[in-house]
Amino acid sequence: MTIGSKIAWDDTVLPFQLDRSDIRGRVVRLDGVLDQVLSKHDYPPQIEALVAEAALLTALIGQTIKLRWKLSLQIRGSGAVKLIATDYYGPTDDGQPARIRAYAGFDAEELTDAAAFDQLGEGYFAILIDQGEGTVPYQGITPISGGSLSRCAETYFAQSEQLPTRFELSFGRSQLPGEAEGWRAGGVMLQHMPKASPSVGEASGEGGLLTHADILDGDEGENWTRANYLLDTVEDLELVGPTVAPTDLLVRLFHEEAPRVYDSQPLRFGCTCSAEKVRDALEPYPADEIAEMVTAEGIVTADCQFCGAHYEFDPATLGRDGDGA
Structure with a gap:
């Protein structure tokens, strides 16, 4: 598709709150970040679509972390x-950009003409949070279900956090007048505010999993339903931009819900790989196992799957018997 003039909201996440509905949310726009993520690999179209969706979800969910x-x-x-x-690295200081990276592992011979999500088969969707040295990483897991990664993420929040959550995403290749074609993506996340003691009913979702209807009732349920009806009206070009600012989008969708915006968060592509980290990973290996990794050129090589x-x-410098061991 060809779209109009560009605005300065690319590669950002904008947090907001709907005061009338007790709902919080975020609007994300990705262009350069997603181009960098996908340009590192020659993915087939189905794989590109899955990685793009996962990157959008990561930007929306990751913005909540400290x-x-x-x-x-x-x-x-x-x-x-x-x-x-995918990985989302929170900014090291206030005002600094967060960093995102992503990749996919797949068997090209098993790919079919089916939709992107159907290439996954059975499996699980997991969110992991690492708070740094001296802490135990948190991990939450739910089954792959619902027909998209977005629906998987919604199920995760309902099941693991008892937080009704909705994602509406759009992504694809687009072209600005006079510029080269590139990836653009955007999305909105809605999430009900946490309740002190949520009353959870019997699970009514696919596979016996929770849905928002099992968590919310009364006025809260009506507010959630109304906000979702409003989000249903959003168009793809409104989500991806670049001619509609996220602030304008919120007014278009939720002006009656009293939207309040907070400081936006810039996003950048960022990988944390380094030669030192590769050396550290190989340090436990004895010399005989390092020798099995040596190429015909007499070296050991490693490639980062993300970037x-x-x-x-030099194999003599690696492993337990290497110079740095």
Whole structure:
């Protein structure tokens, strides 16, 4: 598609709150970040779509974590797609950008003409939060279900956190007048405010999992339903931009819900790989196992699955018997 003039909201997340409905949310826009994520690999279209959706979800969910924390999504399947992995690194200081990276592992020979989500088969959707040294990482897991990664994430929040959550996403390749074609993506996340003691009814969702209807009732249920009806009216071009600012989008959708916006969070592509980390990973290996990794050129190589960085090492410097061990 060809779209109009660009605005300065690309690669950002804008948090907001609907005061009338006791609902919080975020609007995300990705262009350069997603281009960098996908340009590191030559993915087939179905894989690109899954990685784009996972990156959007990561940006929306990750923005809730505190400074310096790391949030990851891991989607593991039994079909052609074996793994989709994303990382969100919280900013190290106030005002600094958060960083995102993502990749997919798949068997090209098992890919079919089916929709992207169907390439996953059975498996699980997991969210992991690492709060840093001296803490135990948190992990929550729900089954793959619902027909999209967005629906998987909604099920995760209902089941693991008892938080009704809704995602509406759009992504694809687009072109601005006079510019090269590139990826654009956008989305909105709605989430009901946590309740002190949620009253959870019998699970009515697919596979015996919870849905928002099992958690909310009365005025809260009506407010949630109304906000979702309003979000149903959003159009793809409104989600991805670039001619509609996220603030304008919120007014278009939720002006009667009294939207209140907070400071936006810039996003950047960022990978944490390094030669030092590769050395640290190989340090436990004895010399005989390091020898099995040596190429015909007499070196040990390693490639980062996220950014494609290529590392080469003298095997004599690696492992327990290496110079740095």
